[in-house]
Amino acid sequence: MSVSVESFLMDPHHDGTLQSRIRQMVAQGILSGRMRRGERMPSSRKLAAHLGVSRITVTLAYADLVADDYLRAEGRSGYFVSEGAPEPGDHPPARASGGDAVDWGRMLGHRPESVPMSLGKPRNWRDFRYPFVYGQADPTLFDHANWRGCMLQALGQKDFALMTDDNFDHDDPALVEYIARHTLPRRGILAAPDEILVTLGAQNALWLTAQLLLNQRRTAAIEDPGYPGLREILRQTRCRVVPVPVGAQGLEPARVPAGTDILFCTPSHHCPTGATLPLEARHALLHEAAARNTLIVEDDYEFEITHGRAPLPALKSLDREGRVIHVGSFSKSLFPGLRLGFLVGPAPFIREARALRATVLRHPPGLLQRAASHFLSLGYYDAMLRRLTRSFSQRRAVLLEAAQAEGLTIGGAVDVGGSSLWMRTPQGVSAETLARDLHEDSVLIEPGARFFDRPEEGDRYYRIAYSSITEERIPEGIARIARRLRSGNWT
Template sequence: MPISVETFFLDPSSVGTLQARVQQMVAQGILAGRFRAGERLPSSRKMAAHLGVSRITVTLAYTELVADDYLTARGRSGYFVSKNAPEPPAFPAKRAQVGNVDWNRAIGQKFTPGLNHDKPSDWASYRYPFIYGQADKTLFDTANWRLCALRALGMRDFGALTSDYYDGDDPQLVEFIARQTLPRRGILANNDEILVTMGAQNALWLAAQVLLNSRRLAAIEDPGYPALRNILEQSRCQYTAVPVDDDGLPPDLLPPDIDVAFVTPSHQCPTTSTMSVARRKALLAKAEADDFLIVEDDYEFEMSFLKAASPSLKSLDQNGRVIYVGSFSKSLFPGLRLGYLVGPAPFIREARALRATVLRHPPGHIQRTVSYYLSLGHYDALIRRMGKAYHHRREVMDVALRHHGLTVAGHGTYGGSAVWLRAPNGIDTRQLAQRLRGDSVLIESGAAFFSTDAPPKDYFRLAYSSIPAAQIAPGVALIAKAIAGA
């Protein structure tokens, strides 16, 4: 029995190529039970004319459906729904009932609120997106990334793609991190001292879980990374927030009884200050004297386009007290979610065992793709390209800020991707950020970075990683105008 061509229509909200949309349209009809085994589909010519697409588009979609056994081709007779096509379920789907469960009582631990920042998903549609941590598609090396991903899908890498490493990692990626990535930060590490993680945040969580408990005390920077504060609160450890200055975290302000200090020495989050080598050495000396560990989040060290990056804390560590956190997500794209932990083998062994109970290991295909992207030199080329672009944008940003008299509270000495500012007294930058959205301007209020119950309201961050250089000056002008009118 032929299926009427009028039965078919392309959903305007669907995404993908025309071929993929035609393929999806037919497959969904079969899965929903509207088209039965043995029924004949309209010819490719009729379907193309009805949908307003080319005949080759329909033919290719039909061919893919034949390959997946949704359709069969019968010589000159056309295409038919395959007898082996998936069948709709014999029972109707039902929405779960709300029931009488008291979820406030049933939930043993609460983890909300989660992230502290309100970053709209449509940030790219804003004309002036001074938003931090998003990829700029004009800078990203899409072509070579695609080639590396395709290579990782080949039969040569079938094991890396499909194997369950259990608690292990892609040996090719670990080898590259050990032999190429870490030595650039002055770090030498054996393979059993490296653990691949789902980004820096996952690495920080693993470190906190392994090193801390309810009886131990951690020190964090203030202002600092909000997600780290959430991690420590969920781990139920005690923590103290230490105010940072223009040189980062002052070691003299650390309490003598802490067990772990979390620091971002390369580019402090969010002030962008860089810890001097003298202060790094002082921090290491205090850690040895007071017997505590340091977790170093080597945040944005790659974006040192003004001067060469300072040596990492771990490279200066003579006593094995530093746990090192690195990430490819910041420099490649945030959706990658791939980072790494480096520390003594006993620590990595425990972190590996913990990771295995939660997610086993990051996806093998992602690890192998990144391994190829690094080893073929594409990563270094991307960092150089991003550095040049960020340097230019930073210069444009500096000129615009000076021109409008905006107060810079933190300015990365070595580079980075953002500037930390302070509005005049009395201005709540959360309200300012909401008003600026009406002018298609996105800024980040600084309140979420502070640990106090009554955080300062006048700080905000402007990132230049995702905004074209030509949009920076007019965007800053709108910010200055909004501040003046507040």
């Protein structure tokens, strides 16, 4: 790889001769890591023309750098960054003058929660032999060939305008039609196109909803434990956030406090315990919401991953007053990197959500929307979903059998589907410590503290998912967790 000549800029305020300034510019580029060992440098002729200096000045600067082993010369091939050049970490790069003049602690109007969203899912999770990590795609279950074909079809001349045009606030009509005619009716929901908005996943849908409905004078109720990403979204609105305890069957309608303006919930598959809100409780929740004039935001999380039973109707399908806003996503069932979801609500709300989305990101990428619409409409999505459901059901059965054999304690729902189990450690055992120690055994689990309003209340809980680990590795992974728990070294 060659270093681009355009990456060289001469600082007019720097003291010294032209030769010394060029030498320092190259040395700093190597020390900062912008120029790496073995990369070809611009020729002296090109660099001289770019900087507006004589060629001999650049040649002399290069010669100094060769003498100091920053560069090496290879006959007529030119100059290259030397294999003996310092590594970027060996010497701290020079900092720009006045770089610390701004007090960012005072200038930032808001600082997002410092707890990383990827806790329990390090970037190198695939290097672990027993990755019980949630929300990642299994390449053995993904339909690579047909997705590739749909991407190629979306790249064709016929779809060129949909891929390349700035559609400002509009979505792919074929994708919206599929959501309206196929996805939503399966949840018992009937919606017109002006009641649907495509989003960058469920996270983006929740953000748009919170920004439109909440402010400092309003109160939002959330599940506890619950989705930690939502908690940070609500902090950004400066609203009052009230946690509502979750029972064995999910959110308890009677425990939603009076004065709640917006309730956020996951009735189809509670995050993270896996509980499913019973049908009678859904009706009770809608009754309470009507009596208190509360809006409900329903995150229809993992409804499609069921094991041997049909999913219950969505809360939105039971709503007769237009007070439920429905959030759906293809990211969990298709693949998380897709980042495609949707909002469903009354037309006035969707109109404002569309306008807000346009001010931030216009619309999700047209290429992805069109490729997804092809994948969905051609039936590939349904076929893959059936394959996922069968595989997850088998993996869940193996995991439950292994957990029972090893004496592990399940802290959440057992028989409702999904792609994970909510677990509890023995008394006195920190799940955070357990997760850290298991790294030595090539095992990944997700500590549960971050799901709680008060993290200390969740230190005995952890989540183990089976979407990213093969069936044959599950028993040994569970055995390694059990061995760590039996080791008794928790001081």
